[in-house]
Amino acid sequence: MLEVQNIDVFYGASQALKSVSLTAHKGQVTSIMGRNGVGKTTLINTVAGRVLATSGQILWKGQSINSQPSHQRARQGIAYAPQGRQIFPLLTVQENLETGFACLPRSKQKIDREIYDLFPVLLDMRHRRGGDLSGGQQQQLAIARALITKPELLILDEPTEGIQPSIIKDIQSFIGMLRDRGEMAILLVEQYFEFARDLADQYAVLDRGELVLSGAGNEMNEDEVRRLMTV
Numbered sequence: 001m002l003e004v005q006n007i008d009v010f011y012g013a014s015q016a017l018k019s020v021s022l023t024a025h026k027g028q029v030t031s032i033m034g035r036n037g038v039g040k041t042t043l044i045n046t047v048a049g050r051v052l053a054t055s056g057q058i059l060w061k062g063q064s065i066n067s068q069p070s071h072q073r074a075r076q077g078i079a080y081a082p083q084g085r086q087i088f089p090l091l092t093v094q095e096n097l098e099t100g101f102a103c104l105p106r107s108k109q110k111i112d113r114e115i116y117d118l119f120p121v122l123l124d125m126r127h128r129r130g131g132d133l134s135g136g137q138q139q140q141l142a143i144a145r146a147l148i149t150k151p152e153l154l155i156l157d158e159p160t161e162g163i164q165p166s167i168i169k170d171i172q173s174f175i176g177m178l179r180d181r182g183e184m185a186i187l188l189v190e191q192y193f194e195f196a197r198d199l200a201d202q203y204a205v206l207d208r209g210e211l212v213l214s215g216a217g218n219e220m221n222e223d224e225v226r227r228l229m230t231v
């Protein structure tokens with residue numbers, strides 16, 4: 001479904017990704033792992049169209065999307081919940097959700113009841129300001145906002161960052177549930193090893209811009225991956 005083929009990315013003269021390849025499939029989580037600064041966010045930003053690859057191909061449902069800007073990719077079913085959540089603190093929960101409509105035609109700009117069924121806390125708090133939510137609730141809001149377009153590829157950048165341990169399990173269940181519905185592929189960037197491992201149908205480990213290890217989640221060499229994730 002998503003095929004990233006040998007992409008190179010540069011920031012000025014510095015190369016952030018070196019010939020990185022990756023796939024993601026419907027009904028599966030692909031966990032992208034690695035230390036700080038190895039290129040994980042750059043990789044998903046390149047898939048989302050926020051950063052452009054200088055060479056290589058990104059194929060979405062068999063078509064090259066390299067030259068498409070991010071809003072066009074969003075319209076094609078690629079959604080992104082960014083690192084740090086980027087909730088608008090002064091907008092209400094409902095208004096935050098509505099910002100996810102930007103790439104949809106007016107006729108489709110409706111919050112499905114299903115979103116609130118998935119995240120009941122957001123229904124209870126829909127008239128509260130985004131900034132008043134806890135970190136875990138904001139993370140749910142960020143995922144819900146990404147789901148508003150009914151994506152077929154959901155990209156999540158470090159959803160556990162800054163979230164208290166008791167809520168991390170809930171976030172893990174949400175992601176597992178979305179995966180099990182079989183309607184979308186999920187690309188998960190995560191530094192919390194157990195979280196990324198438990199969700200991974202496939203995994204990829206980056207080190208200094210290169211893909212150094214990848215495979216099926218259930219065949220992961222845990223010691224090796226942990227070593228590559230340790231500073």
Ligand SMILES: Nc1ncnc2c1ncn2[C@@H]1O[C@H](COP(=O)(O)OP(=O)(O)OP(=O)(O)O)[C@@H](O)[C@H]1O
Pocket residue numbers: 011016034035036037038039040041042043191
């Ligand atoms: N906009 C940018 N301009 C210049 N260099 C950048 C930019 N964004 C990232 N980099 C550099 O590219 C490299 C990869 O960064 P990236 O954020 O993709 O890594 P990461 O694995 O996601 O790290 P983290 O886990 O800290 O988010 C780093 O050396 C970083 O400093």
